[in-house]
Amino acid sequence: MKFYYVYMLKCSDDSIYTGMTNSIDRRLEEHKLGLNIDCYTYRKRPLRLIYHQEFMQFDQAQFYEKKIKKWSRSKKLALANEDFELLKDLSICKNETNYKNFEK
Template sequence: MLRCADGSYYVGSARLGLDRRVSEHNNGTFGGYTSKRLPVILVWAEHFLNVTDAVAVERQIKGWSRAKKEALIRGDYETIQSLAKRRT
């Protein structure tokens, strides 16, 4: 997960290496969301052996609220759990 210069978060995967992918974002190599919000800083990463697992987690996190993403960055799993509970 990257924190963009405007304070927003970008969630993606890095199949060919994390350092390389962060550099590509900061260089604006592919355009898109982050290219207009430079520089970006890596704030959270997880290694997956299986690319399908990585993509599944990426999709899940993309649907999370800002508060939940920030709890993940802090490693605050208790807050993630409480934010995940349905409000009734």
């Protein structure tokens, strides 16, 4: 059975890279060696794996990767640190137009 992985790397400039692969060991080695000069992580080595999640279906992994890529740095770090309470707090909409800000 083939598995897919969504992963996050912490880069040397403190940025976070999110990606997806079907071979996490191979992909991490590619990042580490800097095989692709056009890759975001090429000039941001060394890298450290801070999170990964395994999926059995490509569609699930792809959906999750796209979702996480839109998240703030704080939310990504909360997920990587397994701080689910903070992740929940960071997920609450704080816009003025949120329905919770209107009197009933």
